[in-house]
Amino acid sequence: MSVDGIAFVYRQLGPEDGVPLILLIHLAGNLDNWDPRVVDGLAARRRVITFGNRGVGGSGGATPDTIEGMARDAVRFIRTLGFDQVDVFGLSLGGFIAQVIAEEEPRLVRKVILAGTGPAGGPGIDKVPALAVQGTIKGALTRQDPKLSLFFTDTASGRRAGRALLRRLKERTDNRDKDISLPSLRAQLKAVKRWGRQAPSDLSAIRQPVLVANGENDRMVPSQNTLDLATRLPRSELVPLYPDSGHGGIFQNHEDFVARALSFLES
Amino acid sequence: MSVDGIAFVYRQLGPEDGVPLILLIHLAGNLDNWDPRVVDGLAARRRVITFGNRGVGGSGGATPDTIEGMARDAVRFIRTLGFDQVDVFGLSLGGFIAQVIAEEEPRLVRKVILAGTGPAGGPGIDKVPALAVQGTIKGALTRQDPKLSLFFTDTASGRRAGRALLRRLKERTDNRDKDISLPSLRAQLKAVKRWGRQAPSDLSAIRQPVLVANGENDRMVPSQNTLDLATRLPRSELVPLYPDSGHGGIFQNHEDFVARALSFLES
Numbered sequence: 001m002s003v004d005g006i007a008f009v010y011r012q013l014g015p016e017d018g019v020p021l022i023l024l025i026h027l028a029g030n031l032d033n034w035d036p037r038v039v040d041g042l043a044a045r046r047r048v049i050t051f052g053n054r055g056v057g058g059s060g061g062a063t064p065d066t067i068e069g070m071a072r073d074a075v076r077f078i079r080t081l082g083f084d085q086v087d088v089f090g091l092s093l094g095g096f097i098a099q100v101i102a103e104e105e106p107r108l109v110r111k112v113i114l115a116g117t118g119p120a121g122g123p124g125i126d127k128v129p130a131l132a133v134q135g136t137i138k139g140a141l142t143r144q145d146p147k148l149s150l151f152f153t154d155t156a157s158g159r160r161a162g163r164a165l166l167r168r169l170k171e172r173t174d175n176r177d178k179d180i181s182l183p184s185l186r187a188q189l190k191a192v193k194r195w196g197r198q199a200p201s202d203l204s205a206i207r208q209p210v211l212v213a214n215g216e217n218d219r220m221v222p223s224q225n226t227l228d229l230a231t232r233l234p235r236s237e238l239v240p241l242y243p244d245s246g247h248g249g250i251f252q253n254h255e256d257f258v259a260r261a262l263s264f265l266e267s
Numbered sequence: 268m269s270v271d272g273i274a275f276v277y278r279q280l281g282p283e284d285g286v287p288l289i290l291l292i293h294l295a296g297n298l299d300n301w302d303p304r305v306v307d308g309l310a311a312r313r314r315v316i317t318f319g320n321r322g323v324g325g326s327g328g329a330t331p332d333t334i335e336g337m338a339r340d341a342v343r344f345i346r347t348l349g350f351d352q353v354d355v356f357g358l359s360l361g362g363f364i365a366q367v368i369a370e371e372e373p374r375l376v377r378k379v380i381l382a383g384t385g386p387a388g389g390p391g392i393d394k395v396p397a398l399a400v401q402g403t404i405k406g407a408l409t410r411q412d413p414k415l416s417l418f419f420t421d422t423a424s425g426r427r428a429g430r431a432l433l434r435r436l437k438e439r440t441d442n443r444d445k446d447i448s449l450p451s452l453r454a455q456l457k458a459v460k461r462w463g464r465q466a467p468s469d470l471s472a473i474r475q476p477v478l479v480a481n482g483e484n485d486r487m488v489p490s491q492n493t494l495d496l497a498t499r500l501p502r503s504e505l506v507p508l509y510p511d512s513g514h515g516g517i518f519q520n521h522e523d524f525v526a527r528a529l530s531f532l533e534s
Contacts, residue, residue: 028408134449136407137400141295141446146407179408182401 003080009058010051014043019110021087022078023050024094027188030057031177035251036168041258051077055184057177063184067195071100087265089113092221096195102206112210113261115250116218118225119201126196128220129189151248153217161252203232211264215249216241270347276325277318281310286377288354289345290317291361295452297324298444302518303435308525318344322451324444330451334462338367354532356380363462369473379477380528382517383485385492386468393463395487396456418515420484428519470499478531482516483508
């Protein structure tokens with residue numbers, strides 16, 4: 001689809017009516033980084049749209065190096081699809097973007113789901129780029145997918161859950177999205193660092209109902225950020241932090257998460 | 268073997284007499300990063316010793332963050348083995364170390380082979396850490412071994428040679444070396460950057476015969492560094508730069524390289 005002359009890739013699943021749920025993926029992620037159990041689970045009852053933001057995966061243009069710029073692009077994408085009310089669900093970097101969209105577009109956004117994410121200026125968020133780079137290098141040295149160490153706990157069940165997710169992410173064999181480019185990733189890393197170093201945001205400006213979820217051992221966006229969101233957002237609902245789970249907690253516990261997300265969206 | 272109370276891993280191949288050839292591996296490399304065709308080819312006629320320097324792979328201790336420190340550790344290792352005369356063969360980072368050893372230990376070192384390397388302060392060398400990190404991240408995003416883009420040209424024969432090397436590096440199945448740790452890699456990256464930013468070294472202080480080799484398209488340690496070594500080293504012999512080859516040129520052209528190295532060592 002063309003947004004201001006730039007081609008955006010997206011996928012639409014589920015029923016063709018109802019308030020659409022717009023999914024915002026994590027750092028370095030493309031359309032294929034969403035756990036199919038989560039997307040299909042949500043799409044069983046909701047219209048679900050995953051998309052590549054500007055410069056990400058198969059989407060054209062240059063990725064902005066601020067969360068605010070990414071939020072503006074996402075809003076343009078949503079409006080170009082013709083929607084005047086949506087729900088947004090952001091994971092990690094996607095959750096930063098979702099917060100900005102919710103605050104800046106109170107009429108466009110009905111409900112919000114935030115997973116593995118935190119507020120601007122949240123503790124440890126400016127370290128996410130360094131952790132991601134380190135994890136990637138360590139993964140290369142040990143010939144292991146970096147997601148295993150970055151998204152999952154280093155326990156028997158964490159490792160099992162990580163390997164299971166890696167298998168699920170390979171289930172789609174046709175029409176896969178393009179990998180993110182190095183310049184786009186660099187812009188994202190810069191944006192994340194800035195978000196982490198920003199003055200703490202006034203979360204009371206987000207008036208929508210927000211469901212907040214994460215693993216209790218998130219070493220990327222430390223889990224205390226999730227608790228901080230739940231505390232400071234005026235209309236929040238906290239999914240009890242998933243035990244023995246990290247940044248990928250909603251994937252590791254997809255059945256529980258999908259059930260809670262659907263009931264939140266439909267309540 | 269214990270060097271000053273620290274366990275060093277090493278492998279010895281080939282005849283048990285003659286001047287031993289000490290191999291110094293590249294950034295992030297361990298014992299298993301030597302092309303078996305090169306090591307076995309040399310060991311067919313020379314006593315060959317590969318080892319893990321301090322903190323690298325299975326060797327204990329903390330990796331120093333200077334080339335000079337690494338050279339001192341290598342000399343201690345060589346002396347602990349009981350040798351008072353050796354040949355040294357350094358690839359990339361190993362070539363930096365080999366230059367320092369040759370200069371500082373004129374009586375210990377008989378002949379030197381330098382591949383894919385350059386003098387202190389050589390153009391582009393301070394960019395090696397950034398290129399290595401970028402290549403590793405790009406490799407993770409595209410699920411490709413970073414060595415393919417960092418060591419080989421992006422041509423049909425370069426890609427074929429890269430895949431062939433990756434297969435050869437997997438030939439050994441028993442008693443493989445440990446992967447390098449992140450702190451050791453970080454120290455190496457720092458040392459390489461420093462070497463690249465150092466004042467140009469006075470290569471006339473290296474009096475030994477030196478064989479210099481590389482691909483003509485080395486994008487890690489730019490090939491002009493190889494030509495500069497050949498020009499400024501008083502007793503150098505240049506292997507004509509290998510066409511359509513990069514940083515891994517001596518692996519890509521292992522037959523030719525091994526033959527030339529043996530004849531250089533035996534002349």
